[in-house]
Amino acid sequence: METNINVKKNLDVETIIIGGGQAGLSVGYGLAKAGRSFMILDANKRIGDAWRNRWDSLKLFTPVYLNGLDGMPFPGKRHIFITKDEMADYLEKYSEKFKLPVITNTRVDRLYENEQGFEVEAGNQTFKAKKVVIAMSNYQKPKVPEFVKYINPEITQLHSKDYRNPSQLRDGSVLIVGAGNSGADIALELANERQTYLSGRDVGHVPFRIESVIARYLLIRLVRFVGHHILTIRTGIGRKIRPRVLITGGPLVRVKPCDLIAAGVERVPRVIGAKQGLPLLDDNRTLKVQNIIWSTGFTPGFSWIDLPIFESTQEPEHVRGVVIKKPGLFFVGLNFLYSMTSDTITGTRRDAKYIVRQILNS
Incomplete structure (x- = not known):
């Protein structure tokens, strides 16, 4: 099912979220609960297509109990491993349940500043907002x-x-x-x-089979705890391994x-x-x-961001997703944005909550 809403050129909104995957929907859920004005722009035809468009046999590495977003647990048995299409359909249903204002088929061509905040160009449409959340991973351009x-x-x-x-x-x-x-x-x-x-x-x-009983009920929880709470930018060991993780992956x-x-x-x-x-x-x-x-990885693919916020590595300069140099600009979904789990669903969910708090307090 394609999700879309009617828009007009030069539409003003308080917050624009670029990306309609789990990161963007999580931020949207938080802003909707707070009664704030926002809009989600997504380049895909359907919500969840970022998952659908991967290879057919792909399954997630995390069991069901780790794959749900706030307000809507993932349905089914808690300890099974779902397919990428099941994850895609879940995201689409999530957006429908909470009536999140997602505009699909809308690829952003340029993000830049104006005197009041930011402007987002997407084809023949221009959107204005005081705040922008880039809810996308680093893995955009092959x-x-x-x-x-x-x-x-x-x-x-x-x-x-x-x-x-x-x-x-x-x-x-x-x-x-x-x-x-x-x-x-x-x-x-x-x-x-x-x-x-x-x-x-x-x-x-x-060093273990993730489908084994001991892994599904115990070991995955232990690994997630380490990645979620210990390997973060707040700990010495997390800060030490972060540069290597950003380059080499897991x-x-x-x-x-x-x-x-x-x-x-x-x-x-x-x-x-x-x-x-x-x-x-x-x-x-x-x-x-x-x-x-x-299978040689990706570059961030953020050339459409026309703002001086990037380091020599093409990574945006931010502190836990907050771009200090450009108040009102935020990131969610980046690899190791806050912790080793930041590019997983549970990590993205926590990072999104943090960014929502920053938006509400700014």
Whole structure:
């Protein structure tokens, strides 16, 4: 179901929330409870499409009891792992239940200041607001190496963001570049039917099966407690690991190295370039493959924010989501915004509550 509301050009509103995923809806819920004027802009056709548009077999790493937003627990058995489509449908129903003012099919092209506050341009529409919440993750623009243009055009190339299922690939072998969670999950799926190579450093792995009884009822709670309450910007250890987490991401959660070996996935050295149209490995070998999936991460993709708030790393300067240099501007959904869990649903929910309090008190 597509959600939309009628709008007029140059519409003024107290707060604009950019992004209609779990972060934006959580902020919207808090502002709605407080009776404040706001609007949520989302580029997707339907609420939840950021989940729907990921690969078909994806399941969340967290059980049901950790996946609900304020005011509406996720339905069903508490300790099962849901699909990405179930999460997407839940977000759509959440928006409908609380009648949140979401405008879909509205991609923001520019955010800038005016004398009264901020202006947001989206196509032929312009919105004005005193406050803006950018409710989006750091993972907006797919990142691939420069040398992809030298790969033989007969080799199918996809970024993991665009991968859905094996039917998108040519017959024959596949090289997956990037051995994080996405790369490992996709490699395990593809190894069932074709020769699969996986290139990338070992990122480590969670030392237990998340689907096991002890994990679902105990270990996940312990890990969440550490990530949620100890690995934060308020603790020494949290501040120490934060820069590394922002660059390298986390360990493998569901897939283990032994799973990849058992499935016949062949680990190969780092891909450093292209030679005669083929991917070139760090040991000077080339791989003759018919497909390449680039699971090489993302850049923040915030070039549409026309404000001087960014560090050299393209990360916005903020303190727990509050942009000190630009009063009235906030972020929710960023990786390690406050804690190791900030890009999870439970972490996003807590960060959103904090930002709502800042808006109400400003």
